[in-house]
Amino acid sequence: MRAIRGVVLAGGSGSRLHPLTKTTNKHLLPVGDVPMVYHPVRRLVEAGIVDVLVVTGVHHVGAVVQQLGSGEEFGCRFTYRVQDRAGGIAEALGLAEDFASGGPVAVVLGDNVFDAPLRPYLDAWALSGKRSMILLKRVPDLERFGVARFEEGVLAEVVEKPPSPPSPFAVTGIYFYEADVYAIVKGLQPSPRGELEISEVNTAYIRAGEMHWAELTGEWTDAGTLESYRRANRLVGHR
Numbered sequence: 577m578r579a580i581r582g583v584v585l586a587g588g589s590g591s592r593l594h595p596l597t598k599t600t601n602k603h604l605l606p607v608g609d610v611p612m613v614y615h616p617v618r619r620l621v622e623a624g625i626v627d628v629l630v631v632t633g634v635h636h637v638g639a640v641v642q643q644l645g646s647g648e649e650f651g652c653r654f655t656y657r658v659q660d661r662a663g664g665i666a667e668a669l670g671l672a673e674d675f676a677s678g679g680p681v682a683v684v685l686g687d688n689v690f691d692a693p694l695r696p697y698l699d700a701w702a703l704s705g706k707r708s709m710i711l712l713k714r715v716p717d718l719e720r721f722g723v724a725r726f727e728e729g730v731l732a733e734v735v736e737k738p739p740s741p742p743s744p745f746a747v748t749g750i751y752f753y754e755a756d757v758y759a760i761v762k763g764l765q766p767s768p769r770g771e772l773e774i775s776e777v778n779t780a781y782i783r784a785g786e787m788h789w790a791e792l793t794g795e796w797t798d799a800g801t802l803e804s805y806r807r808a809n810r811l812v813g814h815r
Contacts (some may be wrong), residue, residue, distance in 0.1 A: 586631065586684075589662050594696070596805075613644070613686045623695040633658070663770075680753065680754050685749025688748065688750060689799060698752065698798070713746055723747070751774070752811040
């Protein structure tokens with residue numbers, strides 16, 4: 577497989593975790609005995625990825641850089657980019673274009689905590705011949721996520737935060753893309769939330785027949801709300 581670079585998206589205001597995030601980036605909150613952001617970084621490095629871009633917000637970039645450093649502690653090399661406003665996951669991904677240098681990227685949201693290794697999924701993506709891949713997971717609170725919709729067993733689209741979920745499968749914050757993803761991002765229009773939605777990126781690949789998917793094994797949670805933050809700590813504590 578060609579060399580792949582990693583992207584950890586660690587921006588956003590963390591408003592759903594107030595008051596814990598009134599003075600800090602949510603990705604620096606502890607999950608287990610380390611800051612939250614360490615978990616996706618370690619998964620990328622375990623998969624053999626040595627170049628990792630961390631995208632964070634303007635208010636806490638200094639603290640994030642101070643915490644993570646050069647990457648030597650993790651066995652990788654960090655690059656940093658700043659997202660000036662909370663413009664959505666797809667907008668943050670767009671900041672990785674120069675870093676990716678025309679190659680593929682493995683993108684993980686900085687609040688994702690999971691125990692499955694990424695390498696088998698990266699290998700499956702390479703074998704699929706598709707230009708993108710998403711990992712899905714059955715979750716109880718589907719209304720918080722992008723949700724996969726299937727037609728006769730075939731992935732048809734990703735619906736963002738649906739009040740009536742079309743399947744039991746949420747899109748985890750783990751995505752693999754070829755370099756054409758940046759052209760897709762540039763063609764997006766802001767959603768009613770004022771953000772560039774990653775669900776629209778994924779749906780564009782699905783409609784082009786260029787999306788591979790798999791169900792993520794093992795335990796997974798985000799840590800973006802007080803309840804899921806508690807769940808993440810329980811998950812790590814049970815390892």
